[in-house]
Amino acid sequence: MSEQKQRSVDPAVLEMVEVAAKHGLPTIWDRLDAQKGQCRFGREGLCCRMCFMGPCRVTEEGKGAQQGICGATAETIVARNLLRHVAGGAAAHSDHGREIVKTLFLAASGDSKAYQVRSPGRMRALAAEFGVPLDGRSDSDVAGELARLFMAEFSKQEGTLLNLQRAPEAQRANWRAAGVTPRGIDREIVTGLHMTTMGVDNDPEHLLLAAARVALADGWGGSMIATDLSDVLFGEPEPLRSAVNLGVLKEDHVNILVHGHEPTLSDVIAAVSRDPQMVAEANAVGAKGINLAGICCTANEILMRHGIPIAGNFLQQELAVMTGAIDLLLVDVQCVFPALARLQECFHTKVVSTSPKAKFPGAEHIEFHEEHALDCARRIVRMAIDSFRRRDPAKVRIPKVHERLVAGFTTQVVFRILGGRYRPSYRPLNDGIQAGRLRGVAGVVGCNNPKFTHDECHLALVRELLRNDVLVVQTGCSAIACGKGGLLAPEAAARYAGKGLQEICEAVGIPPVLHLGACVDNSRILTACAEMVKEGGIGDSFDKLPVVGAAPEWMSEKAVAIGMYFVASGISVVIGQPLPVEGSRVVVDFLTRKMREYFGATWSFQPDPIKAAHLMIDHLDRKRAELGLPPPMYEVPYAPQTAEGTPVFAAATVPAPSATS
Ligand code: SF4
Ligand code: MSK
Numbered sequence: 001m002s003e004q005k006q007r008s009v010d011p012a013v014l015e016m017v018e019v020a021a022k023h024g025l026p027t028i029w030d031r032l033d034a035q036k037g038q039c040r041f042g043r044e045g046l047c048c049r050m051c052f053m054g055p056c057r058v059t060e061e062g063k064g065a066q067q068g069i070c071g072a073t074a075e076t077i078v079a080r081n082l083l084r085h086v087a088g089g090a091a092a093h094s095d096h097g098r099e100i101v102k103t104l105f106l107a108a109s110g111d112s113k114a115y116q117v118r119s120p121g122r123m124r125a126l127a128a129e130f131g132v133p134l135d136g137r138s139d140s141d142v143a144g145e146l147a148r149l150f151m152a153e154f155s156k157q158e159g160t161l162l163n164l165q166r167a168p169e170a171q172r173a174n175w176r177a178a179g180v181t182p183r184g185i186d187r188e189i190v191t192g193l194h195m196t197t198m199g200v201d202n203d204p205e206h207l208l209l210a211a212a213r214v215a216l217a218d219g220w221g222g223s224m225i226a227t228d229l230s231d232v233l234f235g236e237p238e239p240l241r242s243a244v245n246l247g248v249l250k251e252d253h254v255n256i257l258v259h260g261h262e263p264t265l266s267d268v269i270a271a272v273s274r275d276p277q278m279v280a281e282a283n284a285v286g287a288k289g290i291n292l293a294g295i296c297c298t299a300n301e302i303l304m305r306h307g308i309p310i311a312g313n314f315l316q317q318e319l320a321v322m323t324g325a326i327d328l329l330l331v332d333v334q335c336v337f338p339a340l341a342r343l344q345e346c347f348h349t350k351v352v353s354t355s356p357k358a359k360f361p362g363a364e365h366i367e368f369h370e371e372h373a374l375d376c377a378r379r380i381v382r383m384a385i386d387s388f389r390r391r392d393p394a395k396v397r398i399p400k401v402h403e404r405l406v407a408g409f410t411t412q413v414v415f416r417i418l419g420g421r422y423r424p425s426y427r428p429l430n431d432g433i434q435a436g437r438l439r440g441v442a443g444v445v446g447c448n449n450p451k452f453t454h455d456e457c458h459l460a461l462v463r464e465l466l467r468n469d470v471l472v473v474q475t476g477c478s479a480i481a482c483g484k485g486g487l488l489a490p491e492a493a494a495r496y497a498g499k500g501l502q503e504i505c506e507a508v509g510i511p512p513v514l515h516l517g518a519c520v521d522n523s524r525i526l527t528a529c530a531e532m533v534k535e536g537g538i539g540d541s542f543d544k545l546p547v548v549g550a551a552p553e554w555m556s557e558k559a560v561a562i563g564m565y566f567v568a569s570g571i572s573v574v575i576g577q578p579l580p581v582e583g584s585r586v587v588v589d590f591l592t593r594k595m596r597e598y599f600g601a602t603w604s605f606q607p608d609p610i611k612a613a614h615l616m617i618d619h620l621d622r623k624r625a626e627l628g629l630p631p632p633m634y635e636v637p638y639a640p641q642t643a644e645g646t647p648v649f650a651a652a653t654v655p656a657p658s659a660t661s
Helices: 011-022 028-034 074-109 120-129 139-155 162-166 169-178 185-196 204-234 263-272 276-284 296-306 314-322 338-345 370-389 411-419 427-435 456-467 476-484 492-496 499-508 519-535 557-568 585-599 609-627
Strands: 240-244 254-260 290-295 310-312 328-331 350-353 403-407 440-444 470-474 513-515 547-551 573-575 603-605
Touching: 011 314, 074 139, 074 185, 074 204, 074 263, 074 370, 074 519, 074 557, 074 585, 120 139, 120 204, 139 162, 139 185, 139 204, 162 204, 162 519, 169 204, 169 585, 185 204, 204 263, 204 296, 204 519, 204 557, 204 585, 240 310, 240 476, 254 263, 254 296, 254 314, 254 370, 263 290, 263 296, 263 328, 263 370, 276 290, 276 370, 290 296, 290 314, 290 370, 296 310, 296 403, 296 476, 296 513, 296 519, 310 314, 310 476, 314 338, 328 370, 338 350, 350 370, 403 476, 403 513, 411 427, 411 519, 427 440, 427 499, 427 519, 440 456, 440 519, 440 609, 456 470, 456 476, 456 492, 456 609, 470 476, 470 499, 470 519, 470 609, 476 513, 492 499, 519 547, 519 557, 547 557, 547 609, 557 573, 557 585, 573 609, 585 603
Parallel strands: 254 290, 254 328, 290 310, 328 350, 440 470, 440 547, 470 513, 547 573, 573 603
Antiparallel strands: 240 403
């Protein structure tokens, strides 16, 4: 039991881990154990496989080879590897964005029953922002032009991204000076990959600046397009209540679980599963209805817009199947364990893959094309109903654990909530920061990673921030973790927030933790920061704002891209496990110190969530002092790291790379 305790702080997870152990079913933690002694060269970024004279592994330390066969040094290899990770993450987000643009084209054509513009107001506001003429034009006309405008952002060969106009001039000046203003999204990713190919770019700083440029193309390009156009197509989220954790599964219903990242199919599944005809078909096989729930960011997408409950975050995907209650698991792209399809050997669950980009041996592949979305969704829901008939009640064990949450916050919604529908404004937020009721704002985002006790770092870090009057905004699996931990519940302010944050939450009617959506919706943090700057009084650029980011349990390349676009946009970031860069002092120094010279922000690595929270709070307090703002209004007892002489917001504590594994 003590070993299982270390695996998660979530009682539903602990219960299912026990079930898995009892039945000899391997989980992600067992597979991590089987990998014990992970390669140090890989962890520190020192393994190069860019050409087939290699693979080469090097060390800075003088033990073993100090150069690859071609002469590449540790600095070059580490920087190249990091740029490749950023390109991978940016490609994932941006390809998602491209699919959303394609769906907007379809909606604009008027040929689709499944897709229409659900937020014409948001669409027209976007069109006006980007100079698309509106007078006398139909919604479909405007949608078509907007789709063409944004699709061109991917392949743009000349000029820079349109969304950059949303950034403060100081950030744009930084990007120009550093030569990292992103051009077309595809171009930046391709150029980044080219630069890392054998015998191209050797200069670590040049490679790392290219990584910043690729990441900016993601944050201000692919991800931001995905967010904006999803709001146009699927509806602008509004605050709503729902529930989270494995207890949302229903023993007497057909349970369909959607998992991955793209909202295009899951949005239609949400509608079809409520279709009376489908419900009648479910009733006919003995089910009381159809219960839809989600995992990871597909879940966040349909939570935000439909209030569909969430069954769990990244590390819960296979445990959900092990409840024996999932009749069909629908997957699209990103963060899906290849191990899932193998669970079909033990459970009746039908695993269905849908993306032309992602097949899973053993899973049934029903390729999804937006043009046939309704037919595809009906076929899948019927498969789930059929699968329900094969469910073995003796195998069903659903942990009776779930928590209530509030979600559905966006840059625009926060605008309206804070200022009222008739006087939308970020003024109350800026006022709260200026007066010191709020210390600042933190974005806490990212994945789970089995190297950490599941969810523990998210919860500990966010609780510590709340206690210290820091307003928290969240996305991805971190939001799900905090939802399960009760931090997104309506009464969370009273239970967890410091006095100043409580006062703000009560005055303007917001919870202390705002769920902003999926991983691509980290772009909402950029646009919210732009609004804070525009409102004035707390800094005229991102790097001056009392704002900070964190990803305590990150695991994905997408998190590397997100962190990089935050830092390159002037928002300092603290992450749990270090980036795979410890093999090069030059690269560590660039990320944790020198990026401040270029962008006004840095990376920091701190696996202890309380220490990480204190680094973040110190950072906010320093920003406040630089702005001449008063100290926080309410004293909260904690020992700042600075008092112990620990360097503030720098990874100077990262040890020099050690010798071979
Ligand atoms: Fe080795 Fe150089 Fe090839 Fe990398 S590029 S594998 S360091 S020879
Ligand atoms: S799903 S990228 S595990 S947050 Fe977006 Fe969660 Fe990380 Fe995937």
